[in-house]
Amino acid sequence: MNGAAFIVISVFTLAAALAAATLPNLMHAAFCFVVALLGLASFFFLLGAEFVGLALVFIYIGAVAVLIVFTILLTRRDSKEHYGFNWSGVLIALAVFVGLTWSVLKTPSLSIVPPHIRALTVRQIGQALMTGYVWPLQCVGLLLTAALIGALVLVMEEKR
């Protein structure tokens, strides 16, 4: 794994995520979220899990981001409401970050280099999904169906 590529991608992703969390304009924040997800997908490519990276782009950017953007549209009023910014949230997030980073840096067994592994092909993922992980696959299918039907029921206009 190339260190330079890693630094560039991580700076890019974290900057986009920070922009998504702090920009006052909601649409700009949603688009920065998309950019952060793209950076995350390139992380997955760097780590050798290409299928997961592509699935992330497909599902998150192709579906979840479009959903978010549609919801922003549907819940918009013409008057510009001023939403406050809660600074205690910054303190808590900072505390969480510092605490976790300190604990990670203090764990010496984590400073290992990546071993040479064989690339994980889509065929292996497919075989694993169909043999070892077939029950979770069916459950996820059921869960997605139930979630989407539930979401539709929530949003349906009530008949007068």
Place this chain on the structure above:
Amino acid sequence: MHRAGFRILRKRTFSTCSMFTVGQEKFAIAWRRSPARQRRALPRHETYLIMTATLQVFIIVSVALFSIGLLAALSRRHAIFILIGIEMMLAAANLNFIAFWRFAPPPHPPTGVMIAIFSIAISAAEAAVGLAMVISVYRHFRTTNVDQYDQLKG
């Protein structure tokens, strides 16, 4: 460099490197890896330096992304921002799983990748339901400012 978690390896002597290093001497031990290395000087032009990112760096990036998501979820007052923050936290957790999968010792089961795939699917379902809830609550309260969702009975 080594304090930030980057290790500078000499390519030739990778096979004699031990996987686990102790404390602050991780860089020192990487240098004094084998007695053989002290005896014969490796010619400079044969080895070249690769900078590799250790697992610590990936976890720190994932933790940073998670805390930024937490920041968005806790400090913004718009319901959809909170959902964006939650999605970001889920994505950071996925990165964590994949990083651990990549750095696992042999044999390499595809467990990390499987968990990540299912996690992506589940987070998509949860995003759909969450956004449907936001729309439905907006229809009642006519605002998305979560500070104004203060009535129990609607």
Place this chain on the structure above:
Amino acid sequence: MIKSAAIAFLHEVTSAVDQIFVYGKRWLLSWIAGAPNWIIQITSSLINIVALLAAFLTLFALMSVLERKILGRMQNRYGPNRVGPFGLFQPVADGIKMLIKEDIVPARADKVVHFLAPVVLAAVAILTLGVMPYGRNMTAFTIDGGILFFFAVGSATELAVFMAGWASNNKFSMLGAMRAIAQMFSYELPLIITVLPVVMIVGSLKPDSIVFAQGEYTLGILPRWFVFTPWGAAAFLLFFVSGLVESNRTPFDVPEGESEIVAGHLTEYSGFKYATFFMAEYLGMFAVSGLAVTLFLGGWHAPVRLLEFVPSYIWFFAKLSMLLFVYIWLRATLPRTRVDQMMNVAWKFMLPMAFTCVIAAAVWHYAGRGMRGWLWSLLVIVFVYSALSILLDTRRKFARRVYRFAE
């Protein structure tokens, strides 16, 4: 003996012509053979990208004038024929016109997003061109999940359309963008599910493997393309129609219908940005047609074994041109569909038929891939199609015509 030597020589020549671009790239890379590994990789990728862009931008320019000429001929008039020989330099004139037009951005539009929308759309369209095999050993980027890459990147098109519609700060643009996105993602499902039987039968997501799996010829003359199987034919038709919708072409160009919604999400774009949108739409069309050729029409294989001496990229672009001609033909012939008719077809007809193709492909595989499998899968498809036709029948029953005259 002379004959076998002559045949061997001809074989050498045809395979050299077939691989001419591969040899050219290798020759170019040999100039920098001593450089470190990453420079060689970057240069190789750059050569691929430049070749791809050159080929497809030329095809775009050619198609923009050929479309107008073919449309004209089908409407019993000449197309543009002033600018060059037979009007073939029209793209140059169009390009100059677009470049010197004033770039008007609405005052209250979101400048950054307004600028980025055509850029993102064009970038996405070009990215999808990178994974297709254009000839033997001529894929730009081989990714293990090539088909998934194509669809993952293609699904970002909707976001770009939304950015265009929202950033213009215009109600018509917003409405047009929402209609365009609704149309695009409701046809993405049939698009992706019709690819599923091909991937299932081949067992790989790589377009290269899919093309290789269609390489044999039964009895030396009939190619084993997937379009000649019942599930493949149905899947090809569904994929082709979904591709038409994805690229917002007539008869599905509700997002850009001039009589309906001015220009939809493109209303506030002028000059070079409009040209970029135009180019991105055409490149998307090329990408979807290219994928249809790869998945169903055998990629760069020749139709009969005798014609294998023709270079593989010629076959690919010939098949691509055939599909593009059908696109233009449909544009000249069919009127625009209504939005609700389009949505009905997508969800009520095309989605069940797409699932049927998956089942029919499985039936074809397990009943042996010969005559018996062919007949059984044909039976499955015809049965479901008839059932759907009966269930979805919304034809009005016509009454006997009554004439009333003025008394």
